Amino acid sequence: MTAQPENAVVVEFDQHTPEYRLGFPGIGHDIRSKCPVAFSPSHGGYWVVTGHDELTEMAKHYDLVSNEHDLDGSRRGYEGISIPSQNQSSAGFLEMDPPEQLAYRRVLNPFLSPAAVERWRPLVEDFTRACIDDHIESGRIDFVEDLANVVPAVLTMAMLGLPLADWVIYCEPTHAAVYTPPHSPDFPRVREQSMAMAMRLAECVAAARHDPRPGMIKALIEGDIDGSPLPDEGIVSTVSLLIGGGFDTTTSLLASSLDWLDGHPEQRRRLLDEDRLIDTATEEFLRFYTPAQGGGRTITADCELAGFRFREADRVFLSYALANHDPGVFPDPDEIVLDRWPNRHAAFGMGVHRCIGSNLARMGFKIMLGEVLRRLPDYTVERAGVVQYESIGVINGFQHVPATFTPGAREGVGVSEALVQWQARVDAERDEQEI
Ligand code: HEM
Numbered sequence: 001m002t003a004q005p006e007n008a009v010v011v012e013f014d015q016h017t018p019e020y021r022l023g024f025p026g027i028g029h030d031i032r033s034k035c036p037v038a039f040s041p042s043h044g045g046y047w048v049v050t051g052h053d054e055l056t057e058m059a060k061h062y063d064l065v066s067n068e069h070d071l072d073g074s075r076r077g078y079e080g081i082s083i084p085s086q087n088q089s090s091a092g093f094l095e096m097d098p099p100e101q102l103a104y105r106r107v108l109n110p111f112l113s114p115a116a117v118e119r120w121r122p123l124v125e126d127f128t129r130a131c132i133d134d135h136i137e138s139g140r141i142d143f144v145e146d147l148a149n150v151v152p153a154v155l156t157m158a159m160l161g162l163p164l165a166d167w168v169i170y171c172e173p174t175h176a177a178v179y180t181p182p183h184s185p186d187f188p189r190v191r192e193q194s195m196a197m198a199m200r201l202a203e204c205v206a207a208a209r210h211d212p213r214p215g216m217i218k219a220l221i222e223g224d225i226d227g228s229p230l231p232d233e234g235i236v237s238t239v240s241l242l243i244g245g246g247f248d249t250t251t252s253l254l255a256s257s258l259d260w261l262d263g264h265p266e267q268r269r270r271l272l273d274e275d276r277l278i279d280t281a282t283e284e285f286l287r288f289y290t291p292a293q294g295g296g297r298t299i300t301a302d303c304e305l306a307g308f309r310f311r312e313a314d315r316v317f318l319s320y321a322l323a324n325h326d327p328g329v330f331p332d333p334d335e336i337v338l339d340r341w342p343n344r345h346a347a348f349g350m351g352v353h354r355c356i357g358s359n360l361a362r363m364g365f366k367i368m369l370g371e372v373l374r375r376l377p378d379y380t381v382e383r384a385g386v387v388q389y390e391s392i393g394v395i396n397g398f399q400h401v402p403a404t405f406t407p408g409a410r411e412g413v414g415v416s417e418a419l420v421q422w423q424a425r426v427d428a429e430r431d432e433q434e435i
Helices: 018-021 025-033 052-060 100-112 114-118 121-136 144-147 150-160 164-179 185-208 217-220 231-263 264-271 277-289 358-375 415-434
Strands: 039-040 046-049 141-144 294-299 304-305 308-310 315-319 398-400 402-404
Touching: 025 185, 046 052, 052 315, 100 217, 100 231, 100 398, 114 358, 121 144, 121 150, 121 398, 121 415, 141 144, 141 294, 144 150, 144 231, 144 358, 144 398, 150 164, 150 217, 150 231, 150 358, 150 415, 164 185, 164 231, 164 415, 185 217, 185 231, 217 231, 231 264, 231 277, 231 358, 264 277, 264 358, 264 402, 277 358
Parallel strands: 046 315
Antiparallel strands: 039 046, 141 402, 294 315, 304 308
């Protein structure tokens, strides 16, 4: 709870409302023009940071701007990254401060470096092809359900060392958890689903202690903080975080980009014709849509940051999405300019919590987008069937983006068979490692 500070510029702002979704990104300009660090009385009161420079400055000070989430009363009452706070579970090391947070990152970094991520390129290519093959003869696909949900989820399972076919079990609870706002009547049910998923993951981690498959879960089990093993609850919440991070963000980026390209056929053509445009276009879609909209923080001591005074325990929302539309940094910020450069966007966050999965995200997105453009070049989105998330306050995404296109020929097996083939391949690699 943050009492309204004297002299603060007070604005009406709540990232979970339909007004925010409909008014994005214009709503940010209005707030920023009043003050780049304003105060919203919603959800018990919090500061909302929309200025790019102010956000960059604040994200540097992890000692004063904390991610901690005090679930067991041992961490000074801090409320973590969600506004309003979610007192049910922790978002793994995203809700820890250094040095604890860095112990987890150290374990995971080797799996997420550019070189490590390249190892998974064949899997991403194969499942992208398989998803398209399942639909290419019919001339109809839902870009979210049939492609963007599937490929990142199967990839995450593989990297964790979980059975690939289990992606289905985690998919819907993970998406529902981000698109269901706290005031929705569905919220209690969705929370139940998330708890059930966490329990299932706890069982998987327990089982992996006896029979670990190569992957990030095994590495976490073998990891340590100053010589002591990482605690069970830290491992389980981190696996949940990796599922959330891995599943929903790249999905949203692809859905948003394909939706935009539907309305801009000449830009779609350019992307197909100009090979190198995909790199700058990826950064521009990241900037413009900012799939992970921002993060909550707690101020640890009375202080002045970026020219603003804060008090201990104040809550703050770092809006990466609105900072990404700051006209002081991005000329014509509300235009998508596929060859925009430079593009110092904040879509992967800033500071010590900057996204650890950015290499993976970029690779997956570029492969999926490239294949859709190559194989379904004339797709048309069926507007009547498009469903955007009710709340984009956590993730700016879609539940459905259905499209039609001229039917084409298959190039290989579908998803069910690809799952069997890839599981056999992953198991064979595991057996080789054990010999
Ligand atoms: C387009 C795709 C993605 C976007 C836009 C994105 C965005 C972000 C952002 C903004 C943060 C910082 C959150 C904050 O400061 O509160 C973050 C952190 C994180 N992301 Fe991603 N992410 C993406 C893909 C991924 C993938 C594929 C993974 C899977 C490995 C992943 C795993 C994580 C993790 C574990 C963190 C926490 C890092 C830490 O606290 O040190 N992300 N991501």
